[in-house]
Amino acid sequence: MMMDLVARDQKVIWHPYTQMQNALPHIPIVRGEGVYLYDQEGKKYIDAVSSWWVNIHGHAHPHIAQRVASQLQVLEHVIFAGFTHEPAVTLAERLLPLLPGKQEKLFYSDNGSTAVEVALKMALQYWNNTERPQKKKILAFKDAYHGDTFGAMSVSGRSIFTQPFNDFLFDVVFIDLPNQNNILALQAEISSLHAEVACFIFEPLVLGAGGMQMYGAPYLDQLLATCAAHGILTIADEVMTGFGRTGTYFACEQLQNRPDLFCLSKGLTGGTMPMGVTTCNEKVFNAFLSDDKLKTLYHGHSFTANPVACAASLASLDLLLEPETLANLDRIKASHQEFFLKIKDHPKVKSVRQTGTIIALEWETGNDTSYLSSWRDRLYTYFLEKGIVLRPLGNIVYILPPYVISNEDLTYIYTTIEQALAEL
Numbered sequence: 289m290m291m292d293l294v295a296r297d298q299k300v301i302w303h304p305y306t307q308m309q310n311a312l313p314h315i316p317i318v319r320g321e322g323v324y325l326y327d328q329e330g331k332k333y334i335d336a337v338s339s340w341w342v343n344i345h346g347h348a349h350p351h352i353a354q355r356v357a358s359q360l361q362v363l364e365h366v367i368f369a370g371f372t373h374e375p376a377v378t379l380a381e382r383l384l385p386l387l388p389g390k391q392e393k394l395f396y397s398d399n400g401s402t403a404v405e406v407a408l409k410m411a412l413q414y415w416n417n418t419e420r421p422q423k424k425k426i427l428a429f430k431d432a433y434h435g436d437t438f439g440a441m442s443v444s445g446r447s448i449f450t451q452p453f454n455d456f457l458f459d460v461v462f463i464d465l466p467n468q469n470n471i472l473a474l475q476a477e478i479s480s481l482h483a484e485v486a487c488f489i490f491e492p493l494v495l496g497a498g499g500m501q502m503y504g505a506p507y508l509d510q511l512l513a514t515c516a517a518h519g520i521l522t523i524a525d526e527v528m529t530g531f532g533r534t535g536t537y538f539a540c541e542q543l544q545n546r547p548d549l550f551c552l553s554k555g556l557t558g559g560t561m562p563m564g565v566t567t568c569n570e571k572v573f574n575a576f577l578s579d580d581k582l583k584t585l586y587h588g589h590s591f592t593a594n595p596v597a598c599a600a601s602l603a604s605l606d607l608l609l610e611p612e613t614l615a616n617l618d619r620i621k622a623s624h625q626e627f628f629l630k631i632k633d634h635p636k637v638k639s640v641r642q643t644g645t646i647i648a649l650e651w652e653t654g655n656d657t658s659y660l661s662s663w664r665d666r667l668y669t670y671f672l673e674k675g676i677v678l679r680p681l682g683n684i685v686y687i688l689p690p691y692v693i694s695n696e697d698l699t700y701i702y703t704t705i706e707q708a709l710a711e712l
């Protein structure tokens with residue numbers, strides 16, 4: 289019996305971040321091409337959020353598809369302890385030198401949350417291995433988002449996402465985003481705690497799920513300098529900001545100081561397959577070299593370094609490094625900046641901010657500003673009807689497009705936002 293896909297979905301699927309009792313119907317997507325998604329009826333949507341920030345080169349990119357297809361015919365997977373393969377080694381060889389600072393080793397996992405878990409375990413075990421087990425505290429930003437597994441949740445801000453689990457999360461020292469006024473106090477706080485602090489984990493320049501909050505590179509630089517002076521390990525979570533999103537290949541390129549570890553995922557495979565990586569410098573890696581087996585990093589996943597995902601990542605890197613991609617990053621940034629100036633004084637716009645290819649505007653909704661704001665569904669539905677996938681974080685509407693988006697499509701999104709400001 290042929291049943292409508294929406295009805296079949298409702299019978300068997302539990303969707304992420306979704307109250308299933310009153311969920312809006314899930315739209316069946318049958319095809320993607322470039323920035324467009326096509327539903328069953330042939331309706332076209334601009335994917336203005338890059339399908340949860342992962343898609344950087346457009347949907348069903350032929351270069352990535354071809355590399356994935358040929359890898360599948362040669363080697364689909366192999367256990368990664370005791371064995372290795374060309375795509376995993378080549379990807380590490382190509383990726384490590386692209387990262388700012390001297391990153392020496394790359395560890396594969398499956399997604400952004402696992403990349404964060406691995407980084408935290410590396411940092412905590414580093415102090416164990418170097419006989420300073422009293423360094424147990426972790427520093428993180430109050431509104432940070434680092435993922436949904438328990439360690440990643442622990443270092444994320446306490447929110448409605450974590451509420452039922454708060455009792456099970458480990459203690460973290462949360463600090464405010466740095467700015468001109470609080471930077472000295474933050475540095476003093478870090479200095480006073482340094483004997484107990486193992487590491488500082490941060491999203492550089494933009495806090496994604498925390499509402500696309502943006503903060504200045506110079507202040508982050510000062511925090512990193514303080515951490516470095518006290519031997520606190522620093523972990524850059526570039527899961528969202530990596531691979532061009534903030535206008536440079538990696539957000540940390542915009543800093544003087546270099547983190548000890550990086551977490552990458554989302555754009556890594558161009559948004560085609562799940563994969564995460566954690567990289568570290570020589571100092572971190574060397575602390576695990578020992579005749580003592582207890583100093584080993586006992587961590588791995590069944591699909592660690594999956595060759596097909598590595599092939600997708602290599603193909604995505606080819607595209608990222610084309611001069612045209614950098615030109616696109618500059619073009620989107622300039623276009624966003626123009627819209628920024630146009631919209632910034634609009635009475636219904638509380639604030640606008642922009643970093644690289646991301647622009648976020650906060651809707652004036654009085655006191656109704658939470659993630660659960662009723663405005664969220666009104667805005668979401670409004671844009672969907674106009675053929676644009678925008679997924680507001682509460683009252684914050686942001687555009688985070690694949691880099692291949694055309695000027696015409698950008699203009700259409702801006703115009704539709706202006707229309708929404710006038711009509712809603």
Ligand SMILES: *Cc1c(COP(=O)(O)O)cnc(C)c1O
Pocket residue numbers: 399400401402404433434435436491496497525526527528529553554
């Ligand atoms: C999305 C995200 C994660 C989690 O990645 P998943 O692949 O969804 O587990 C971690 N850190 C940041 C900054 C993210 O944006």
